Amino acid sequence: MTPTDTAALPSKTFPVEFSGTKAGYFKLWFVNLLLSILTLGIYSAWAKVRNNQYLYGHTQIDGHRLNYLATPWQILRGRILAILVFGGAYLLATLVPPIMVLFVIGYIFVLPWAIGQGLRFTMRMTSYRNVRFSFEASYGDLFVHFILLPMVAAFTLYLTAPWIHKQISEFLHRSVTYGGKPLKIKLSTGHFYFAVLCTLFVGLIVGLLVLALILLGTGLVEMSPGYGAAYTGAGFILGYLGATFCSGIYMAMIRNHVMNNLEAEGLASFRSNVEPLTYATIAASNVLLLMLTLGLAFPITRIRMLRYTCAHTRVTLTPAIATMQNTVDEKYSAFGEEAAGLFDSDLSLA
Amino acid sequence: MKQQAIYGHYLLANQSRSLDAQARCDDEGTIWLSQRSSGEALAHFSASDIKHQPLIAGLPAELVFADGSRFVPDDVNHRWAGSSSGQRLAEWLESHWLGVLVSVVAVPAFLWFMMFHGIPRMAYAGVEMMPRSVDEQVGQQSFKTLEYLYLEPTKLEPDYQQRLNADFAELLKRLNLPAERYQLHFYSSIIGANALALPDGTIIVTDALAKLMEDEPQQLHSILLHEIGHVEHRHGMKQLAQTTATSFLFAMMFGDIEGMGELVIGAGGSLLESSFSRDMEREADAYAHQHATQAGLSAQDFADAMRTLGLPELMLLGEDGHWSDYLSTHPGMGERIRTAEQAAEDENAAQ
Numbered sequence: 001m002t003p004t005d006t007a008a009l010p011s012k013t014f015p016v017e018f019s020g021t022k023a024g025y026f027k028l029w030f031v032n033l034l035l036s037i038l039t040l041g042i043y044s045a046w047a048k049v050r051n052n053q054y055l056y057g058h059t060q061i062d063g064h065r066l067n068y069l070a071t072p073w074q075i076l077r078g079r080i081l082a083i084l085v086f087g088g089a090y091l092l093a094t095l096v097p098p099i100m101v102l103f104v105i106g107y108i109f110v111l112p113w114a115i116g117q118g119l120r121f122t123m124r125m126t127s128y129r130n131v132r133f134s135f136e137a138s139y140g141d142l143f144v145h146f147i148l149l150p151m152v153a154a155f156t157l158y159l160t161a162p163w164i165h166k167q168i169s170e171f172l173h174r175s176v177t178y179g180g181k182p183l184k185i186k187l188s189t190g191h192f193y194f195a196v197l198c199t200l201f202v203g204l205i206v207g208l209l210v211l212a213l214i215l216l217g218t219g220l221v222e223m224s225p226g227y228g229a230a231y232t233g234a235g236f237i238l239g240y241l242g243a244t245f246c247s248g249i250y251m252a253m254i255r256n257h258v259m260n261n262l263e264a265e266g267l268a269s270f271r272s273n274v275e276p277l278t279y280a281t282i283a284a285s286n287v288l289l290l291m292l293t294l295g296l297a298f299p300i301t302r303i304r305m306l307r308y309t310c311a312h313t314r315v316t317l318t319p320a321i322a323t324m325q326n327t328v329d330e331k332y333s334a335f336g337e338e339a340a341g342l343f344d345s346d347l348s349l350a
Numbered sequence: 351m352k353q354q355a356i357y358g359h360y361l362l363a364n365q366s367r368s369l370d371a372q373a374r375c376d377d378e379g380t381i382w383l384s385q386r387s388s389g390e391a392l393a394h395f396s397a398s399d400i401k402h403q404p405l406i407a408g409l410p411a412e413l414v415f416a417d418g419s420r421f422v423p424d425d426v427n428h429r430w431a432g433s434s435s436g437q438r439l440a441e442w443l444e445s446h447w448l449g450v451l452v453s454v455v456a457v458p459a460f461l462w463f464m465m466f467h468g469i470p471r472m473a474y475a476g477v478e479m480m481p482r483s484v485d486e487q488v489g490q491q492s493f494k495t496l497e498y499l500y501l502e503p504t505k506l507e508p509d510y511q512q513r514l515n516a517d518f519a520e521l522l523k524r525l526n527l528p529a530e531r532y533q534l535h536f537y538s539s540i541i542g543a544n545a546l547a548l549p550d551g552t553i554i555v556t557d558a559l560a561k562l563m564e565d566e567p568q569q570l571h572s573i574l575l576h577e578i579g580h581v582e583h584r585h586g587m588k589q590l591a592q593t594t595a596t597s598f599l600f601a602m603m604f605g606d607i608e609g610m611g612e613l614v615i616g617a618g619g620s621l622l623e624s625s626f627s628r629d630m631e632r633e634a635d636a637y638a639h640q641h642a643t644q645a646g647l648s649a650q651d652f653a654d655a656m657r658t659l660g661l662p663e664l665m666l667l668g669e670d671g672h673w674s675d676y677l678s679t680h681p682g683m684g685e686r687i688r689t690a691e692q693a694a695e696d697e698n699a700a701q
Contacts, residue, residue: 024407028444034453037460040599050406050440057409064359064368065409065422097491129366130420179366324366 009319012062013271018310020058022300028054029299045076055306056126061315069132070125078121112142123176124328129321132328136182137175145171162192169258178264179324185262195253198276202249206242213238237291244287248280255279259313267321271314282308356423358410360392363418373413373421379432381413383421393419402433407445469599470629473592477584485587489550492586496546496554497537504536506557511536514560514570518553521571524645527578534574536560543659547577549586562658569655572638572647579637585630631680632689639693649693656687 032047052068059066093100119135126133145168153161166187173185217231252274259272286301353375360371360383370386379397384390399416410423411430429438443449504511518534531551543558553574563570580586639649660683680686 019408021408024445027447027450028407030453031444031449034449034457037457046440050404050444053404054406054409057406067412094491095487129368130361130364130418131366322367326364326366 011316011318013314013316014062016310016313016315017060018058018306019060020055020303020306022303025054025303026299030296042076045079046072048072048075055302059306059310061128062317062321064129067127067130068125069127070121108147109143112146113139115146116142119172119175127326128178129324131179131324131326134177134180134328135175136177137171141171141175162196163189165254166192169254173258173262177327178267180327181264181267181324183262183264185258187257187261191257192254195250195257198253199246199250202280203242203246206245210235210238210242241284241287245280245284248283249276251283252276252279255309267318267324269316271316272309272312274309274312279308356425356428357386358421358423358425361420361422363415371421373423375431381415381421393417397432400432402430402437405429405433405437405441407441464599465596469592469595470588473588473595476591476595477587480587485549485551485584487550488587488590489548489552493548493550493552496548500539500541501537501554503538504557505538506536506560510560510564514555517567517571518574521574521578521645525578525641527582532578532581545573545577547580547586549581549584549590551581553577553581559659563655566654566658568647568651569658571645572642572649572652572655575638575641575645575647576634576652579634579641580630582637583630583633585634589627589630628681631686635681635686635689639690642693643697649690649697653687653690653694656683656690659683660687 029051032043032050036042036044036047049068049070049072052070056066056068089103093103116135116137116139119137123133123135149164149167153164166189170185170187173183176183214235217235220231253276256272256274259270263269282305286297286304289297289301355372355374357370357372360369360373361367362369369392371383371392372386374382374384376382379400380394381400382394383392385392393415395415401414401416403412403414405411408426410426411428411433412423413421413430415421514536515534518532519529522529522532533552535552535554536557537554538557541556543562544556545559546554548554555570555574559573560570563573635652638652642649642651
């Protein structure tokens with residue numbers, strides 16, 4: 001079949017089915033955590049692959065699962081290389097302090113490259129129906145979107161931040177390719193500002209609520225001295241939960257807007273109808289769960305969020321989805337991704 | 351003889367085309383693929399051309415063939431005879447609560463062992479092997495940083511400074527320590543009454559401390575003795591080695607297990623650091639007590655010095671069993687005074 005043959009056939013809309021379970025993922029995550037610790041971190045390359053394979057494989061669209069294709073050895077090699085490079089640079093900077101200045105300047109120029117390599121690796125290791133994704137962006141574009149624009153935001157007192165977020169979001173998505181074809185996206189600046197306004201409004205209400213609770217707490221402290229530290233701690237936790245809730249509102253609104261304006265031309269379009277209040281509630285309760293369990297509830301929080309977002313996402317596929325050719329070659333170094341990880345700038349699309 | 355047919359999708363190499371297919375495995379391990387509806391043969395691959403994909407609970411056991419095509423069984427529970435025992439073991443561990451149960455016990459036990467025994471021992475042994483010249487390099491570097499951040503020129507009388515320098519030289523002589531290893535400096539500082547020892551043998555006494563103990567020189571000497579203990583035990587280097595080893599190990603262990611990273615590295619790291627630092631303070635205290643007689647002092651002087659230092663914060667003296675001790679870089683004042691007085695009693699008994 002060629003694309004012209006299939007053009008006449010109707011498109012079909014499919015749900016994104018997520019079949020991962022809390023208990024199932026918890027077991028996998030925890031056992032991998034143990035093995036990583038016992039091997040002093042060497043197994044963590046395997047752990048990363050298995051975690052991703054579980055989450056990708058349990059995501060199905062139209063009866064086909066996503067595949068995570070990276071091999072543990074690839075990750076391990078990249079990681080060792082990255083540690084050697086950064087360790088060497090660190091050692092050099094300790095022995096010859098003036099060289100630090102050079103490194104700081106170098107960092108600014110290497111960072112966009114590392115981010116680009118990281119995204120490229122992640123995308124290339126993701127496939128659907130045996131065809132890989134990729135991330136194709138020029139160094140200049142990466143530099144503009146990850147160094148220059150964030151600087152502009154800082155210089156304009158973050159008043160331009162929503163516009164800049166929109167630019168970065170558009171850039172990230174239009175650089176993703178599937179079977180060699182780039183995705184298309186057109187976002188509205190107004191929507192980003194609107195999302196910020198909504199978030200600020202919710203933030204005002206949440207802020208007043210937290211403040212009322214803190215004042216109430218102060219009253220209680222006066223009645224029961226000796227628990228001051230506990231109340232201060234509770235105040236900070238409340239504030240943090242409130243902030244997570246507000247950022248959840250923003251993230252949900254942006255997610256809907258991005259997904260609804262994203263398409264792979266002639267192949268696929270997306271629909272997201274995440275409810276901001278529900279999304280924010282899940283995000284905040286996840287943070288609370290993590291705090292109460294010292295991080296051990298992480299796999300459960302992950303599944304809760306993925307279940308919700310997948311259930312509120314639809315993908316419309318044209319018959320041409322069955323006629324794609326893979327254009328990405330298998331051999332690709334994980335160095336960039338691990339470098340990006342060490343730079344602490346791991347980004348992920350989705 | 352071919353075994354039972356396994357239904358699934360056959361994804362062609364480098365294409366998104368998917369065919370409803372069935373796979374049969376024969377006795378040699380060769381897989382025969384055919385169209386499900388027509389039974390028409392599609393391809394066959396011998397065992398050496400088949401790559402078994404990792405087995406994950408609840409997911410089909412996919413096969414990737416030498417040409418890049420892929421077979422995905424419909425039945426998520428089907429497992430091929432040819433999959434390796436290592437893969438089966440990983441899946442078994444990940445899908446049984448037994449594995450989790452073992453982890454719940456083994457993870458904290460192993461972490462505890464590494465944090466309180468493995469890493470400190472490695473750090474100690476590593477530093478013992480390092481030449482002293484490294485200490486000097488590191489010490490000079492941290493001296494520059496400290497000077498820039500916290501220290502201002504001293505306002506002490508030159509006479510007093512000279513007197514203290516002479517006392518310090520005498521102290522070193524009595525202890526049979528090389529004078530060139532040590533330099534005593536005075537600075538005015540926002541850190542208050544305190545003394546610091548750097549790895550290269552630089553000992554810093556703040557103006558506030560020197561003034562506080564102007565009339566009690568033995569007390570100041572006992573504190574200098576404590577700082578000499580830090581240098582002789584090479585505590586600065588050990589702490590540096592231990593912190594570096596810990597953060598490296600933690601980054602390796604938890605680095606990409608999302609959600610664990612920041613939490614464990616942050617909380618664990620600083621808790622560990624303060625526990626390590628408390629141990630070193632105790633070691634330096636012990637050094638001061640052991641060498642008190644040789645230095646012409648008594649362990650009682652150290653106890654008195656602690657009391658003088660503690661005076662402005664008398665509250666701290668009594669409560670040494672407080673939970674916040676775990677966050678503290680120094681042992682409780684009460685504990686330090688008791689230990690010093692115990693050592694003083696032992697001195698008297700020995701005479």
